[in-house]
Amino acid sequence: MxxxxxxxxxxxxxxxxxxxxxxGYARMSTGDQDVAGQTMRLTGAGxxxxxxxxRSGRSMxxxxxxxxxxxxxxxxxxxxxxxxxxxxxxxxxxxxVDLLKSRHIALLSLxxxxxxxxxxxxxxxxxxxxxxxxxxxxxxxxxxxxIAAARAKGKRPGRQPLDRDKAAAALKLVQAGLSPTAAAxxxxxxxxTVYHEMAQAGVRRPA
Numbered sequence: 001m002x003x004x005x006x007x008x009x010x011x012x013x014x015x016x017x018x019x020x021x022x023x024g025y026a027r028m029s030t031g032d033q034d035v036a037g038q039t040m041r042l043t044g045a046g047x048x049x050x051x052x053x054x055r056s057g058r059s060m061x062x063x064x065x066x067x068x069x070x071x072x073x074x075x076x077x078x079x080x081x082x083x084x085x086x087x088x089x090x091x092x093x094x095x096x097v098d099l100l101k102s103r104h105i106a107l108l109s110l111x112x113x114x115x116x117x118x119x120x121x122x123x124x125x126x127x128x129x130x131x132x133x134x135x136x137x138x139x140x141x142x143x144x145x146x147i148a149a150a151r152a153k154g155k156r157p158g159r160q161p162l163d164r165d166k167a168a169a170a171l172k173l174v175q176a177g178l179s180p181t182a183a184a185x186x187x188x189x190x191x192x193t194v195y196h197e198m199a200q201a202g203v204r205r206p207a
Contacts, residue, residue, distance in 0.1 A: 020075035022108065023068055024050035027085045038081045045110055047079050065096075069103070077106040077117050090131070097128045163189075167197045174203060 024042030026035040039050045051071075053064035065086075068078065078100060080086055087093030100107055106117035107124075116124050166187045173183035174194070184194040198204070 020073065020077065021048050022046045022077045022079050023048065023072055024079045025052075025065055025068055025085060026050055026081070027053045027062070027064070029084075029088070038085070041081050041110060042079050045079055045108070069099070069105075072103070072105050074104040075106075077108050079108040079110070081109075082111045083109050083114070094128055094131060162193065162197075167193070170194045171197060171201055171203050174198060174205060180205065 022045070024039065024045075024047030026038035026042060028035050035052045035054060039052070042050050049071075051064040051068040053062045072078065083093060086096045097107060100116075106115070108115050108117065114124055166189050170180075170183045170187045170189055171194075173186060174180055178186070180194045180198065181191050184191045
């Protein structure tokens with residue numbers, strides 16, 4: 001059998017031969033000049049094609065990554081220079097890694113030396129899964145702790161009850177000729193709350 005070209009891997013079974021590709025993904029973030037440096041490293045690592053996203057900031061729109069995923073086949077490898085190119089937060093990274101696993105696409109990160117296509121690759125996916133589970137548990141526990149602390153201080157989590165004295169004062173101000181907006185500002189209520197209380201009480205602005 002002929003040797004595979006750069007950027008491909010050959011898997012042979014009793015029935016057929018599968019040739020898979022290494023696909024690079026480069027993303028520019030704040031502070032990067034361009035993606036040329038990333039592209040050069042990915043090509044040097046064997047990527048046959050490099051997909052790029054050049055949008056900075058916090059935009060979640062990543063058309064380059066979506067194009068790569070639409071192009072990739074089962075058994076291909078997604079290569080990045082660093083893991084932070086795949087996500088700007090841990091939750092975003094874990095979501096992308098989980099998607100790759102479900103699509104049977106391996107992950108190669110050059111700086112972290114992660115290659116899920118290797119013999120130990122499945123263990124890396126399990127580690128990522130464990131981190132995702134750990135993060136979800138932490139969020140749930142922090143939420144419960146926050147609610148418990150609020151209750152211990154006599155506070156009820158969620159929407160605070162309407163101060164009836166403030167509502168009554170706002171209605172009197174409106175009846176006296178003040179606009180609902182000004183009345184809300186005077187008593188420290190939201191304008192929408194004052195309008196709601198006016199409707200409930202049948203109070204109209206004086207002509």
